Amino acid sequence: MTLISADGTILRMPRSEPTALTLLRRTHEAQVVELLRRLGALSRAELGRRTGLSRTALSSITGSLIGRGVVVTAPAAPARGTRGRGRPVDLLRLNPAIGRCAGVDLGRGRVRAVVSNAAHEIIGSESRPYPRRTSWEERTAIALELLDTVLGGGSDGLEGIGIGLYGPVGPATERASAAVRLFGERYGVPVLVDNNTRLAALAEAVHGAGAGTRHSVYVRLSHGVGGGLVVDGRLLRGASGAAGEIGHVPADPRGPRCHCGGRGCLELYASLPAVEAAGGLGDDAAVERAGRLTGQVLAGLCNTLDPELIVVGGELAGCGERLLAPLEAELRARALPAVRQGLRITAERLGDSGGALGAIALVRQESPAPRLARQPYPAAAGTGCTGPVVSG
Amino acid sequence: MTLISADGTILRMPRSEPTALTLLRRTHEAQVVELLRRLGALSRAELGRRTGLSRTALSSITGSLIGRGVVVTAPAAPARGTRGRGRPVDLLRLNPAIGRCAGVDLGRGRVRAVVSNAAHEIIGSESRPYPRRTSWEERTAIALELLDTVLGGGSDGLEGIGIGLYGPVGPATERASAAVRLFGERYGVPVLVDNNTRLAALAEAVHGAGAGTRHSVYVRLSHGVGGGLVVDGRLLRGASGAAGEIGHVPADPRGPRCHCGGRGCLELYASLPAVEAAGGLGDDAAVERAGRLTGQVLAGLCNTLDPELIVVGGELAGCGERLLAPLEAELRARALPAVRQGLRITAERLGDSGGALGAIALVRQESPAPRLARQPYPAAAGTGCTGPVVSG
Numbered sequence: 187m188t189l190i191s192a193d194g195t196i197l198r199m200p201r202s203e204p205t206a207l208t209l210l211r212r213t214h215e216a217q218v219v220e221l222l223r224r225l226g227a228l229s230r231a232e233l234g235r236r237t238g239l240s241r242t243a244l245s246s247i248t249g250s251l252i253g254r255g256v257v258v259t260a261p262a263a264p265a266r267g268t269r270g271r272g273r274p275v276d277l278l279r280l281n282p283a284i285g286r287c288a289g290v291d292l293g294r295g296r297v298r299a300v301v302s303n304a305a306h307e308i309i310g311s312e313s314r315p316y317p318r319r320t321s322w323e324e325r326t327a328i329a330l331e332l333l334d335t336v337l338g339g340g341s342d343g344l345e346g347i348g349i350g351l352y353g354p355v356g357p358a359t360e361r362a363s364a365a366v367r368l369f370g371e372r373y374g375v376p377v378l379v380d381n382n383t384r385l386a387a388l389a390e391a392v393h394g395a396g397a398g399t400r401h402s403v404y405v406r407l408s409h410g411v412g413g414g415l416v417v418d419g420r421l422l423r424g425a426s427g428a429a430g431e432i433g434h435v436p437a438d439p440r441g442p443r444c445h446c447g448g449r450g451c452l453e454l455y456a457s458l459p460a461v462e463a464a465g466g467l468g469d470d471a472a473v474e475r476a477g478r479l480t481g482q483v484l485a486g487l488c489n490t491l492d493p494e495l496i497v498v499g500g501e502l503a504g505c506g507e508r509l510l511a512p513l514e515a516e517l518r519a520r521a522l523p524a525v526r527q528g529l530r531i532t533a534e535r536l537g538d539s540g541g542a543l544g545a546i547a548l549v550r551q552e553s554p555a556p557r558l559a560r561q562p563y564p565a566a567a568g569t570g571c572t573g574p575v576v577s578g
Numbered sequence: 579m580t581l582i583s584a585d586g587t588i589l590r591m592p593r594s595e596p597t598a599l600t601l602l603r604r605t606h607e608a609q610v611v612e613l614l615r616r617l618g619a620l621s622r623a624e625l626g627r628r629t630g631l632s633r634t635a636l637s638s639i640t641g642s643l644i645g646r647g648v649v650v651t652a653p654a655a656p657a658r659g660t661r662g663r664g665r666p667v668d669l670l671r672l673n674p675a676i677g678r679c680a681g682v683d684l685g686r687g688r689v690r691a692v693v694s695n696a697a698h699e700i701i702g703s704e705s706r707p708y709p710r711r712t713s714w715e716e717r718t719a720i721a722l723e724l725l726d727t728v729l730g731g732g733s734d735g736l737e738g739i740g741i742g743l744y745g746p747v748g749p750a751t752e753r754a755s756a757a758v759r760l761f762g763e764r765y766g767v768p769v770l771v772d773n774n775t776r777l778a779a780l781a782e783a784v785h786g787a788g789a790g791t792r793h794s795v796y797v798r799l800s801h802g803v804g805g806g807l808v809v810d811g812r813l814l815r816g817a818s819g820a821a822g823e824i825g826h827v828p829a830d831p832r833g834p835r836c837h838c839g840g841r842g843c844l845e846l847y848a849s850l851p852a853v854e855a856a857g858g859l860g861d862d863a864a865v866e867r868a869g870r871l872t873g874q875v876l877a878g879l880c881n882t883l884d885p886e887l888i889v890v891g892g893e894l895a896g897c898g899e900r901l902l903a904p905l906e907a908e909l910r911a912r913a914l915p916a917v918r919q920g921l922r923i924t925a926e927r928l929g930d931s932g933g934a935l936g937a938i939a940l941v942r943q944e945s946p947a948p949r950l951a952r953q954p955y956p957a958a959a960g961t962g963c964t965g966p967v968v969s970g
Contacts, residue, residue, distance in 0.1 A: 415882065415883075422809055422810075424884020424917075426919065426920050428881075428884040428917050431884075435882060436874070436877070436912065439829070439830065446914050446915075448877065487882060489820075489827055490827060491807075491814065492816020492818055493816065520839070522823055522838050524819075524820040528817055
């Protein structure tokens with residue numbers, strides 16, 4: 187007998203104590219569910235590669251998960267250029283009716299709320315602008331109202347909420363703790379908070395321009411210059427939560443003093459205000475200089491981090507090749523051969539939704555997994571497991 | 579009945595199928611063993627913090643491990659300045675009679691071999707110089723001979739071998755595959771290979787100047803300038819295995835052309851040959867300039883990575899404060915307030931042994947754990963488990 191509770195937990199009545207063999211199998215099942223939970227849709231081949239399970243073992247596990255309605259199949263969109271070759275591959279994903287996640291990006295000028303389901307489909311997305319002088323209390327009130335709207339009247343099946351904030355976000359950031367309290371009390375689910383530019387980096391790495399990569403650098407050229415690093419698939423936060431401040435790497439060590447205390451920081455040359463002061467986004471020379479100096483700073487960073495992908499975002503990325511061509515030329519001229527060989531440089535894909543989508547990716551990566559994934563077998567100290575359990 | 583096999587595996591005859599509760603307990607036991615395996619000696623308080631187990635649960639688990647001879651206790655050395663305050667704290671560690679690991683550093687001018695036991699005590703260390711023109715075949719022959727000596731005539735209880743090589747080491751490096759084959763065939767245990775400067779970074783982070791830190795940057799100022807990054811306790815290798823090339827971050831973007839293709843790379847100013855050309859290690863101004871430019875490059879890196887510790891190694895680190903004071907001053911003047919606040923800068927502690935010790939740390943972190951840790955319960959498809967099993 188299988189019961190699926192309101193929050194997607196699979197509840198089963200054990201018939202007898204499990205054997206070591208069935209426990210091993212359940213661990214494998216949990217691995218499969220966890221991979222689909224984190225990564226969305228995967229082919230059987232990709233699942234096999236990532237779990238290390240044999241075709242036979244994997245087929246038996248996915249068959250059982252499909253039979254129980256936890257996993258569903260859908261044909262993959264044919265890759266460009268492969269149309270007609272071979273038969274289409276089925277992708278496996280978690281049943282979209284379970285495991286919703288919400289992402290809220292509390293930016294300087296607007297809030298955006300996005301909700302996705304366990305199949306990583308976006309089932310709601312809204313944004314609302316506010317003036318820059320809006321107080322923290324007013325911003326969060328607007329955010330809560332917007333999230334209520336996007337959730338469509340209830341937090342049933344909500345697995346967690348991710349929140350992106352502008353400015354530095356570390357373990358000691360007061361706004362972060364306030365957000366965790368506020369959203370946690372309102373919705374009764376785990377809440378995770380991070381800097382919204384770092385979250386955009388994560389979103390691009392998981393769902394956007396970097397889908398499938400393990401090591402990427404995201405740089406946002408906007409009112410300020412910021413960024414985020416994804417190392418081995420996870421966001422790098424640093425010791426105090428300040429990691430990713432690419433805008434404060436010197437582009438010219440003997441350049442003018444920056445507000446941060448440093449000298450000749452990249453932000454002084456490649457931010458929107460800097461480009462506007464040098465001629466504006468329409469001025470080729472101004473955009474070219476921003477691209478070139480960004481490429482120069484990224485070269486040093488790449489020699490240290492050796493990423494496979496650079497994603498360029500923010501308003502300046504809208505200049506396309508006028509920015510990216512000089513950026514890439516300078517980067518390739520200065521990076522070590524081993525580093526530049528496998529390196530790809532591209533514009534961001536997710537735009538203004540990146541922060542909120544990254545907040546969701548953060549929850550899927552780091553929040554306590556739903557019972558579905560972590561407890562394929564009722565815990566020893568659990569309840570009787572005969573009816574729905576409310577999450578939170 | 580408990581049998582401990584030659585390789586430290588605990589073999590037990592199951593009396594009956596385990597219950598979910600005993601399996602949970604065994605998972606916790608494996609966690610404790612794995613932590614001690616990776617980190618050496620830990621206090622009960624530290625074990626509690628890292629496992630999240632209650633005092634009662636932890637005490638029951640450690641009591642059982644001590645009773646079975648897997649874990650032993652030893653009083654901790656009193657911390658400096660705390661003598662006489664309170665009673666000494668016992669540290670727990672794995673029984674030194676099990677789980678040996680070997681580290682071999684095949685450097686440009688010498689090979690070093692180190693062997694440590696499961697308690698992370700060094701039980702053998704030897705080094706042998708060779709001329710720089712020595713061929714790869716001769717170097718590895720010397721290394722094998724040296725390792726035989728240090729192992730004391732046999733690979734009994736050997737868990738794995740870590741090998742450090744100079745130069746870039748990535749997934750496609752031929753010397754790395756050759757070393758894995760050669761040492762793997764000779765000793766019949768897992769072999770892991772990495773760049774020896776990166777391994778020194780790991781060694782400092784685990785056992786040296788950075789013991790207890792999660793995020794550190796190691797920079798080595800020697801014949802070349804190299805380094806390694808430890809992120810969240812693990813070595814960062816990058817997409818092609820080239821991560822850590824701090825020597826090729828520009829100190830002066832308009833400076834002279836470097837052999838790597840870049841311009842004004844740090845290596846042109848802060849390597850041993852550069853300092854010798856500018857006046858030598860005895861020349862304060864030459865050393866000061868090397869320190870200042872290293873600090874400048876590290877500032878940009880710190881704003882991106884936000885580490886808690888910088889470890890400076892190599893021959894130049896021997897100049898002490900003449901190098902470190904200008905380095906730190908420049909770094910603090912240029913790093914963001916949030917980044918510099920918690921940042922510590924120090925000289926390396928492990929010197930010439932760093933590469934070999936890091937190779938051991940790599941094995942303890944990343945090799946398939948010994949059966950002791952990963953299979954607290956005989957696997958379903960295992961043998962009858964009534965006698966010793968030979969590892970490998």
